[in-house]
Amino acid sequence: MKTWKCEVCGYIHNGDRAPDSCPACGADKDCFSPFEIITVDREPLTAGVWQCGVCNYLHRAAVPPSSCPVCSATASLFSPLHSPDAAYSGDNSISSIVVLGGGIAGLTAATEARRQSPHSAITLVSRERALPYYRLNLTRFLAGDITEDALQMQSQQWFEEQNIEFVSAEATSIDRELKLVHLRDGRRLGYDRLVLTNGAHPFIPPFPGATRNGVSVLRTIEDARSILQRLTPGIRIVCIGGGLLGLETAGALSRQGASVSVVEGFSSLLPRQLPPRAGAILQQRLETQGLQVLCGESVRELAGDESVQGVLLESGKLLPSDLVIVTAGVRPNSYLARQAGLTVHRGIIVDDRMVSSDPAILAAGDVTEHRGTLYGIWPAGYAQGMVAGCNAGGGKAEFTGLAPSTRIKVLDVDLFSCGQIHPEDASTTLHEHESDGVYRALFCRDGQLVGAVLYGDTKNAGFLKDIVESGRQISEFPGLAELFPQL
Ligand SMILES: Cc1cc2nc3c(=O)[nH]c(=O)nc-3n(C[C@H](O)[C@H](O)[C@H](O)COP(=O)(O)OP(=O)(O)OC[C@H]3O[C@@H](n4cnc5c(N)ncnc54)[C@H](O)[C@@H]3O)c2cc1C
Numbered sequence: 001m002k003t004w005k006c007e008v009c010g011y012i013h014n015g016d017r018a019p020d021s022c023p024a025c026g027a028d029k030d031c032f033s034p035f036e037i038i039t040v041d042r043e044p045l046t047a048g049v050w051q052c053g054v055c056n057y058l059h060r061a062a063v064p065p066s067s068c069p070v071c072s073a074t075a076s077l078f079s080p081l082h083s084p085d086a087a088y089s090g091d092n093s094i095s096s097i098v099v100l101g102g103g104i105a106g107l108t109a110a111t112e113a114r115r116q117s118p119h120s121a122i123t124l125v126s127r128e129r130a131l132p133y134y135r136l137n138l139t140r141f142l143a144g145d146i147t148e149d150a151l152q153m154q155s156q157q158w159f160e161e162q163n164i165e166f167v168s169a170e171a172t173s174i175d176r177e178l179k180l181v182h183l184r185d186g187r188r189l190g191y192d193r194l195v196l197t198n199g200a201h202p203f204i205p206p207f208p209g210a211t212r213n214g215v216s217v218l219r220t221i222e223d224a225r226s227i228l229q230r231l232t233p234g235i236r237i238v239c240i241g242g243g244l245l246g247l248e249t250a251g252a253l254s255r256q257g258a259s260v261s262v263v264e265g266f267s268s269l270l271p272r273q274l275p276p277r278a279g280a281i282l283q284q285r286l287e288t289q290g291l292q293v294l295c296g297e298s299v300r301e302l303a304g305d306e307s308v309q310g311v312l313l314e315s316g317k318l319l320p321s322d323l324v325i326v327t328a329g330v331r332p333n334s335y336l337a338r339q340a341g342l343t344v345h346r347g348i349i350v351d352d353r354m355v356s357s358d359p360a361i362l363a364a365g366d367v368t369e370h371r372g373t374l375y376g377i378w379p380a381g382y383a384q385g386m387v388a389g390c391n392a393g394g395g396k397a398e399f400t401g402l403a404p405s406t407r408i409k410v411l412d413v414d415l416f417s418c419g420q421i422h423p424e425d426a427s428t429t430l431h432e433h434e435s436d437g438v439y440r441a442l443f444c445r446d447g448q449l450v451g452a453v454l455y456g457d458t459k460n461a462g463f464l465k466d467i468v469e470s471g472r473q474i475s476e477f478p479g480l481a482e483l484f485p486q487l
Pocket of ligand 1: 103104105125126127128135137138169170171172200218220245333364366378381409
């Protein structure tokens, strides 16, 4: 029996073969790679310790793992660690760890902290009532592809078995001097290490009319339930924002029988992930699925009375609508950190160990800014949560970055995008190729593959992602030239 990891959501599958599709996020078989379960213990490490050359993760076994569980680097990037005793110093002064935020970063941090620190008290605080769930699957839930039960990541029983206390409450402030988190219900939680994983919130641009009834966002399970309750046959919905979330939401609601339009300010779809040609191909495909897509349009006003009745565009077009969903990006929930005096720019500033400007406070996921990057994606929440949890529990791990990669769900479109799609300067070359409904683009700089897009056939996605993340020369991957002779 082998273990497989979904590269989209981190789901672990045990079996001789990868599953046909991921039961958690729906990604197809190609997104699975072999994975070795790591058991990290605190006994002195003697032999067979491997260190990931990308993120410094330590793996204790006779051979390195086929891919790093933290940053997905390939086995070849692991090297033997010669002075392992210093690696896991253990820290007996850590008896209490509070993780604030019950998303993927928080759950992963709590899980990893428990592995590092079997005896400390670990508390996971979330202001949502629900136990941690697959937020990235809310669009599949909206589409009716999965039930609400399938969203849950871990059960109450799992929390009990792990001896991690789940507290459903809102944190209102942090007292760094006394090392206390204050909760709205009056409780106070003491900590030796605090991990901030309180995520991000949807950004609603200040359009006139944005507070009318019928203007919604999609971030939580409550948002998804409330959108589903409003659905009636033929309901007219406008999604503002043609990014990943906007398109998946539009596709999901269209499948539920709504008449859906998408408004995107840029001249093509998924502007952060796709070159314009790929955005245009995607747009054509979505239009054949019945979506109305308007690119290069911006919103002047959300018109109506108490309730929204239409979206008025700067071009003068009016899109009649009974429900408007704003999918215009997210902003980190940095308020608590700012108020506590931590260094915050756009997100909480963290170093490679995911430590903030206060050595007792770490942070991970959408709330952070790491080396100037706000990732805002699931795999980064997972990887950063793992590193933050490991360090909070007394271990040593580093996160040095990820090549952002994207797969689209719900829309029945085979699309993969990874790495740098927008050239930083003129030294990046774009190799585009299109035939028989299959499109691919490779972005190269200084002899390296820095980004890739596949549409219509994504079976080489994992291979390309590994190359982009490795940062090695293209010439070291002879298989690449065979697959992509245009290089
Ligand atoms: C519908 C949808 C689809 C997505 N699809 C994809 C995808 O396909 N691929 C991808 O990579 N990414 C996707 N994303 C983005 C991805 O889900 C996020 O990057 C990820 O969930 C971030 O995880 P996080 O743990 O950092 O934050 P969050 O998931 O936002 O969790 C933060 C938690 O902190 C809690 N919290 C906040 N403030 C407080 C407080 N004061 N007190 C207590 N608790 C608090 C929140 O309630 C929440 O539980 C999607 C997002 C959405 C909404």
